[in-house]
Amino acid sequence: MDDAAGVELTWRRRLFSVRFCDMRPRLLLALAVATSAAPPAFQPVQPDLLSIGGAFTNAWADYDGDGDLDLFVGFGGATPNRLYRNDNGVLVDVAQAAGVDDKRATLSVAWGDYDGDGDLDLFVALRDRANAMYKNTNGHFVDVAPQIGLDDRRKTVGAVWFDYDEDGDLDLYVGNMDGDANALMRNDSGGHAVHRHRVRTGA
């Protein structure tokens, strides 16, 4: 047995088998893995677009359903909110065309398919006015918050979608600041079949 020889243990049909084998290919593979494990390194991407300051919140989602992640960024009020569409790895701000370029302090956002039609909609927590609930229709957004009970004027700083009552639709939990009570908003759309959306406070 030379230096490259080794012992291979095999578990098969309740029996161990032991045999000597040539370990050289495996040693070479292990050496290749060890030498290729370079430490992670990060480089700024599109700094001309993405280095702008004043952002309060952001959230990734494939809002246009083309298989890549896009990015929504909410700002403090001085800059209109941005929706970066991912075009083969290049981000392009399409917020104005998409209808989500609010120039209001935006403390939190949450993507979720609240109406169960297969595309992701966007809840936007605005500090100085009622919150917005942007329904997604082929990549264009319309605020339907007043129609479904999400135009909350409390100062929302956090939001998350989840199906807390396990009835098939997404419900919304919002965290508020300045002494405003938090709330769990139950989605009473009745699942995916009927596009009636009534969201009620559960707390």
Ligand SMILES: [Ca+2]
């Ligand atoms: Ca996408």
Ligand SMILES: [Ca+2]
């Ligand atoms: Ca894309």
Ligand SMILES: [Ca+2]
């Ligand atoms: Ca949807």
Ligand SMILES: [Ca+2]
């Ligand atoms: Ca639910």
